């Protein structure tokens with residue numbers, strides 16, 4: 001019988017997408033929630049996020065859909081284009097998935113919605129609290145991201161490896177009122193993803209294969225000239241977008257294994273703390289949101305905390321592992337060169353004409369998944 005969370009104290013380390021969504025889900029089921037966040041204020045970098053229906057179903061169940069709709073754009077399509085700008089295939093989400101909620105949102109807007117809802121639900125959020133070792137408490141949730149202390153406490157030290165890819169992110173003003181769709185421009189050894197955001201912005205992420213080592217952090221500023229030089233041969237709207245970039249950040253993409261151990265009966269991890277992913281399926285935040293729901297549902301379902309956390313790990317690990325694997329594969333698919341690239345793009349073009357719905361169906365297992373009905 002659900003209800004096992006009522007008045008149970010829970011400490012969450014980290015107030016990002018995972019920690020704040022977990023705070024809302026746990027608090028709505030009656031837990032006594034404290035969030036410890038390292039930053040002095042809840043802020044987010046100026047970048048965008050694509051949210052797919054597997055995540056928006058959870059946000060709906062948490063009562064956040066009206067707030068989400070007010071500050072996001074419905075994503076109508078994913079458009080794959082060659083580096084020249086020529087269309088390869090346009091996956092029409094509005095036509096083939098009319099009921100599904102795909103959204104484009106500024107990260108800062110999502111965090112604002114989550115923080116507001118968590119506080120309104122009664123979660124205590126303590127800022128400026130950098131947690132170095134797992135805090136005391138009978139239930140500790142590690143939502144402390146890529147370099148999670150709680151993950152280290154559960155799994156020991158692990159060393160990620162550089163994938164040989166660097167990424168730039170940038171946002172530009174964009175009032176072009178184009179259709180809200182995510183565009184992916186694919187060139188040899190590089191690709192660029194861009195989509196509009198509510199409020200007249202456009203998000204840009206550009207990935208380049210390189211031998212140069214880069215930091216893993218998100219916040220190293222770079223000269224926009226480097227971004228323009230790396231994508232100088234790209235056509236379509238790319239040159240005019242990149243001409244407008246006056247600030248950009250660069251970072252190295254590292255591969256981390258999905259954590260071997262997600263919980264020990266007292267502590268559990270979720271989001272990037274458990275399964276950092278390359279950004280090529282746009283699922284990192286979506287998985288964090290799914291995790292948060294499932295974790296709360298499992299804990300509420302049974303007073304036996306060890307059994308509940310084990311069930312959470314058993315339900316979540318295979319799916320997270322599969323999605324992380326799909327993101328790794330996509331990096332290769334976007335960056336093909338020579339005859340392989342021509343063949344792959346031709347196959348996509350034909351597939352897009354003959355059976356466009358079928359190309360999208362390859363990802364049904366990601367987007368059709370409903371964490372809410374799987375773990376009510």
Ligand SMILES: Cc1cc2nc3c(=O)[nH]c(=O)nc-3n(C[C@H](O)[C@H](O)[C@H](O)COP(=O)(O)OP(=O)(O)OC[C@H]3O[C@@H](n4cnc5c(N)ncnc54)[C@H](O)[C@@H]3O)c2cc1C
Pocket residue numbers: 013014015016017018019036037038039048049050051129130131132143144145146147148149167169205270271272273277279282283284285286287288
């Ligand atoms: C370029 C790029 C594009 C992306 N695009 C998408 C997308 O389109 N769709 C999508 O779903 N995902 C996307 N992602 C992934 C997504 O951003 C992450 O997976 C998601 O933010 C993970 O959330 P999190 O809460 O687990 O971690 P984080 O967002 O990193 O939050 C962790 C929080 O914990 C805090 N913290 C860390 N250490 C401590 C400590 N010791 N003590 C206290 N607090 C601590 C941090 O300050 C932070 O607030 C993208 C990622 C990148 C890099």
